[in-house]
Amino acid sequence: MKFNPIEFIEKKRDGGCHTKEEIQALVDSVMNSRLPDYQLAAWLMAVYFNGLDEEETMYLTKALANSGETIIYADNEKIIDKHSTGGVGDKTTLILIPLVAACGATISKLSGPGLGYTGGTVDKLESIPNMKIHLSEVQFRRQVENIGCAVSGHSAKLAPAEKKFYKLRDVTGTVPSIPLITSSIISKKLAGGAFGYLFDVKFGSGAFMRKESDARLLAESLVSISKKLGKKCIAVITNMEQPLGEFVGNSAEVYESIMVLSGSGPSDTRELCVTLGAYMLNMADICSTVEEGLLLCENALDNGSALAKFAELIKAQGGDPLIVFNPQSIFPSTKLVYEIKSDKKGYLSKLDAKLIGEGLRALGGGRQKQEDKIDSAVAIRLLAKVGSPIKNNETILKLYYNTQEQIDRAMPYLNICWNVSDRAEKNKLIIDYIK
Numbered sequence: 257m258k259f260n261p262i263e264f265i266e267k268k269r270d271g272g273c274h275t276k277e278e279i280q281a282l283v284d285s286v287m288n289s290r291l292p293d294y295q296l297a298a299w300l301m302a303v304y305f306n307g308l309d310e311e312e313t314m315y316l317t318k319a320l321a322n323s324g325e326t327i328i329y330a331d332n333e334k335i336i337d338k339h340s341t342g343g344v345g346d347k348t349t350l351i352l353i354p355l356v357a358a359c360g361a362t363i364s365k366l367s368g369p370g371l372g373y374t375g376g377t378v379d380k381l382e383s384i385p386n387m388k389i390h391l392s393e394v395q396f397r398r399q400v401e402n403i404g405c406a407v408s409g410h411s412a413k414l415a416p417a418e419k420k421f422y423k424l425r426d427v428t429g430t431v432p433s434i435p436l437i438t439s440s441i442i443s444k445k446l447a448g449g450a451f452g453y454l455f456d457v458k459f460g461s462g463a464f465m466r467k468e469s470d471a472r473l474l475a476e477s478l479v480s481i482s483k484k485l486g487k488k489c490i491a492v493i494t495n496m497e498q499p500l501g502e503f504v505g506n507s508a509e510v511y512e513s514i515m516v517l518s519g520s521g522p523s524d525t526r527e528l529c530v531t532l533g534a535y536m537l538n539m540a541d542i543c544s545t546v547e548e549g550l551l552l553c554e555n556a557l558d559n560g561s562a563l564a565k566f567a568e569l570i571k572a573q574g575g576d577p578l579i580v581f582n583p584q585s586i587f588p589s590t591k592l593v594y595e596i597k598s599d600k601k602g603y604l605s606k607l608d609a610k611l612i613g614e615g616l617r618a619l620g621g622g623r624q625k626q627e628d629k630i631d632s633a634v635a636i637r638l639l640a641k642v643g644s645p646i647k648n649n650e651t652i653l654k655l656y657y658n659t660q661e662q663i664d665r666a667m668p669y670l671n672i673c674w675n676v677s678d679r680a681e682k683n684k685l686i687i688d689y690i691k
């Protein structure tokens with residue numbers, strides 16, 4: 257098909273609909289470097305204002321997914337995958353991979369580094385000494401077959417056109433478009449080969465979607481396009497006004513994950529992992545009801561099988577499996593600790609996830625620039641959550657850091673991230689399910 261980029265852009269500018277062939281031609285011209293960035297940027301902005309319908313979104317998703325290598329598993333392997341839209345203190349992937357694998361499901365997870373003030377699974381796992389996070393496709397597949405789970409950084413060879421689109425969206429104000437986000441997320445899942453997806457779509461101050469209504473629109477779009485593509489799928493809408501769990505920071509989140517996998521750890525992290533795990537087991541036909549899945553997950557956390565699977569995963573990827581039996585070895589071992597205390601009694605009414613994420617980044621636990629090195633030991637410990645009663649002089653946050661410069665940079669965020677009032681309701685964590 258002869259592709260005329262100007263007519264293509266004008267069609268979307270004027271509210272028209274593209275054909276499958278036109279969208280394929282767009283992605284082909286991006287991959288052949290025939291389309292200048294300014295024309296792709298103009299089209300992205302037209303999509304930002306005029307949207308894509310479901311058919312167009314599906315065509316774009318498929319074309320992006322097929323722009324590079326794809327991993328193919330047999331359908332009867334029932335490989336499942338999960339995706340979180342990102343948050344602060346979100347260590348669910350670290351827990352869910354061994355948890356659902358210990359219950360008999362097979363999970364293949366491609367993950368990314370932290371973006372902005374939100375953490376990334378790759379950075380967290382890299383805090384485990386010697387753990388290899390970038391596996392070749394052969395190693396990845398072999399490990400999935402051998403132990404039922406693997407986690408790896410995204411390969412540049414999977415959905416390469418999506419990376420080109422995302423890079424340009426990031427600098428042209430066109431990231432927050434539901435059809436573009438949908439095609440970006442699902443194209444990477446599609447190239448990864450799983451048969452069922454669980455999406456954890458977060459909203460709130462620490463999430464990419466600030467409003468619950470926007471998270472709902474994204475969840476509905478993710479589910480609808482996944483189903484059109486023949487995938488099993490569920491989206492869970494969860495609250496990210498405050499960070500998840502007790503720790504924010506790379507090695508500290510591995511520590512908290514080990515605690516949850518050992519049957520203890522904070523109740524919110526456990527609740528979310530058990531719920532997401534139950535839906536994943538049900539999707540993989542390991543159990544016929546979600547209630548059964550909840551029991552399987554509770555048992556795997558309490559009887560040590562999920563923890564043993566985490567040790568197996570770490571060993572398979574070159575890390576030291578003994579850390580799971582000696583979690584203190586991964587507990588933040590910084591030179592300095594500082595406590596932020598309440599100057600009055602009442603109830604914790606605010607624990608702003610974005611400010612805490614920014615605080616961690618300022619401590620050195622996240623990147624300001626892509627090439628920055630992360631200090632994986634720095635951490636923020638949340639000693640109270642929204643709704644907790646607070647005494648005068650009680651510690652709210654404990655900061656683990658190494659240099660005065662780190663704390664000087666972080667305090668402007670961390671001094672204002674919390675509030676104590678006369679009254680405060682606890683936040684509901686799991687809001688809804690979209691099937």
Ligand code: URA
Binds near residue numbers: 422436437440464
């Ligand atoms: N995460 C993605 O993978 N893609 C987007 O477009 C936004 C968030």
